[in-house]
Amino acid sequence: MSTSSSVLDSFNIQASHDLTWNVLPLLHQIKHAMDNLVDNNVNEVIDLRSIPLAPGEEDNLLNFLGQGEVKAQLNALGPSEILETQFNGVWLITHYNDENEIVSRHIEVTYMPEILLSQMQDIRSSIQRLSEKLSESQTDNSTESTQDERH
């Protein structure tokens, strides 16, 4: 973030502190979403790609939200970064492709982003994998013990 800010300051001809109209309304939207989460247990997701942000506004927003206690790295179809901002319950989720280019960036107001939870389907296939490994190792052990007995 700090790198792109410095690039914007030095390169972008229209970077201006006046161009920050979207940041404040977005922060209000996040505040309302937090109220809704606590009062009604409703999650909200904001797609930052759907908002016409001026140069530097996304950096301003992300700098304001800052970083909180949790930062997780996901490796699935390219890396993803999931971090809780300094405002608890407000998460920033950035998905990258294999070339480390951003494919989507969402702000999620939730107790725990869905993407971090282990998925039932994956757990089931893991049970199968573990069972196969256990039976393989059992077979190996029994083969070894038979060979030991022969010696």
Next chain:
Amino acid sequence: MTNNKNLKDRTLGDAMQSQGISRRSFLKFCAATASMMALPPSMIPAIAEALEKARKPSVIWLSFQECTGCTESLTRSHTATIENLIFDSISLDYHHTLQAASGEAAEEAREEAMKENWGEYLLVVDGSIPTKDMGYSTIAGISNLDMFLQTAAGAAAIISVGTCAAFGGIPHAHPNPTGAYSVYDIIKMYGNADLDGISSASLSNNKGGSVTDTPIITVPGCPPIPVVITGVLTHYLTFGTIPELDHLGRPKAFYGQSIHDRCYRRPFYDKGLFAETFDDEGAKKGWCLYKLGCKGPTTYNACATTKWNNGTSFPIESGHPCLGCSEPHFWDGGGFYKALSVPTFDIPTTAVYAAAGAAAAGVALGTLNKSKKNSAVKEHTKTTIDDLEKE
């Protein structure tokens, strides 16, 4: 289990499972897909459910009078991983720019794909179609018109990618030496023709030839934004239906709002602050480019939000007016640097009151155009370049 399934019957869920892609990866894919299709994030569970069941459609891509910019745009699109998955889940049976085969072998592949998937394949077209002389543009000796009509006859839907296919584009620009027309116009002009009379190639599975009822989705732009192309393909793949379209056949998710309404410089327009030249103080401060010929108010596209080059920027953010490349006849619009309307007329008193004490001409322009636009919105029509120039 999935290995026993015929490849054609395999769903995207099957394909992902067989490639060892986890459910968590799939959720990430769906989040990026929702963003790509300009759908709200609340749609992610519905997308996940639909995508799991999505089947592999056959796609035939025909390129006619074009510059290959649209294919370049698509293949340079930044969400490589996601697009690979999409293209793994469609069967791109013919694309003469991308395929290795050429000449008769390529045409056999196209005809084979058409026979196997008659009535079900998706036809993507880029480039306009010449009608003046069939020799202007041919592929393997087949005229563009013949090839299009033969292929369109068995298509479930047609996607016109790029302004040339959507509206005729640059080949159609005055004086239109090749008699070039858009896909929509060609269907209108030749849709009821007897295909055997036009076509030199024979198709055993020809179902009769009227293509006038085939849905046409237009994805204009010169070129279109890559994720808009893939977004439309993904929508079809995901839901098996065509997205909601505007009166020009453009998906409303991407073309529903004008560049002007979504432009981050819009507040400058409303305050009457305009760049007058490309190097004045206004230009340096990032003021509105309306007076430098920006076609944002009459142009409907997703550039202001989706942006280009990995979401880096779009023309206005780079300091250049919008050319209006996703609108019909943009090349004949009267000049890229000619303002849509200029304050050479008397500004009505009401508008001057609204502008009290400010940069009057600019604000008044904003007020006038807003009123024109408001009435257009009420009447469900669009403000055109002609309307604004009449002001």
